Amino acid sequence: MTTQAELDDRYGRTARPGRRRLLIAAGAVIAAVVVGWLGWTTVANTMDAVxxxxxxxxxxxxxxxxxxxxxxxxxxxxxxxxxxxxxxxxxxxxxxxxxxxxxxxxxxxxxxxxxxxxxxxxxxxxxxxxx
Known part of the structure; x- marks a missing residue:
């Protein structure tokens, strides 16, 4: 009989310790880029307002x-x-x-x-x- 650990290993369901940190860091970088871009477009549009x-x-x-x-x-x-x-x-x-x-x-x-x-x-x- 196949154990749960063997099935997890076979189908890639094993836990990777750094994966969660990598996803959190990537999400933070993407959020910072989006906030920076929105801030810049707001300032640029205000500078040319008539x-x-x-x-x-x-x-x-x-x-x-x-x-x-x-x-x-x-x-x-x-x-x-x-x-x-x-x-x-x-x-x-x-x-x-x-x-x-x-x-x-x-x-x-x-x-x-x-x-x-x-x-x-x-x-x-x-x-x-x-x-």
Missing amino acids: SVDGLGYEVRDEHTVVVSFQLTAPPGRSVACTVQALDQEFGVVGWKIVEYDSDGGHAMSRTETVPTVAEATTGLVETCWVT
Whole structure:
């Protein structure tokens, strides 16, 4: 008759003393790498963050909207923004991409004129990004 020890030895079920420590160490290394990567991506995304506050708009005529806004960007970085004009049904009737060189400051106030193909009812800044 075959004993339990012989079966364990035959099918590789014998205990290895260093295996558990190796698995724990590998898990700790993987966890440290994941936490480090998440930390770095958070810092990198925050360094290039741009925030925009709309200050107002003026519909000058059926082909022109003036949009005023303030943006906060990382100092020393140039920024690009998409400015849009929308109609009553929130369809885009005009848009413009504008680029601003760094002036060394952190906050900038800007006013942009957006040409439209139909009469707009509002104007806004869709998004801004660091270039």
